Amino acid sequence: MTKCVGKLLSRGLAAALGFAAVQLAAVAAQAADYDVGSIHIAQPWARATPKGASTAAGYMTITNNGTAPDRVSCVSSEASAQCQIHSMTMEGGVMKMRPIEGGLEIKPGETVVLKPSGVHIMFLDLKQPLQQGKTAKATLKFEKSGTVDVEYPIVAIGAAAPGMPAGGGTMMEGHGGMMQMSPKH
Secondary structure: OHHHHHHHHHHHHHHHHHHHHHHHHHHHHHOOOEEEOOEEEEEEEEEOOOOOOOEEEEEEEEEEOOOOOEEEEEEEEOOEEEEEEEEEEEEOOEEEEEEOOOOEEEOOOOEEEEOOOOOEEEEEEEOOOOOOOOEEEEEEEEOOOEEEEEEEEEEOOOOOOOOOOOOOOOOOOOOOOEEEEOOOO
């Protein structure tokens, strides 16, 4: 009997993991790429937020195919009252998150990955929780290349980045410290 229960449990777990992988792949497949001037934006995504959350983060890959540096900033979002580009650093065992003043520079030929525990789009004062399966839209402004509206498909709370192993890439993973946001919001 125990052997039978073990087989059922392992099959159920395998089915659940398979279903979760298919859902994440479907969301990643829905993510559109964007081009504005010499800039290419790939694989934008965000995580769902719990009820009552006031902030969320968005991620993507930005490539500068041009010959001059460009700077990007987040100018507006339908999901939140304000959006900014933030960096995360560890200082004395405390994770600190701060807005990048003047926008994020992307050098010619450079690809910058905005990801959990690193540089990311910060949605401040959410108008409502981000819900899995929906999208969050933000307007990004590049100093030289222009403005583009980007839709961020929303994956499950705690989901790994598209293309990453499950369970990885959470904001606090492996830091063991506290998180502190800069008062410059």
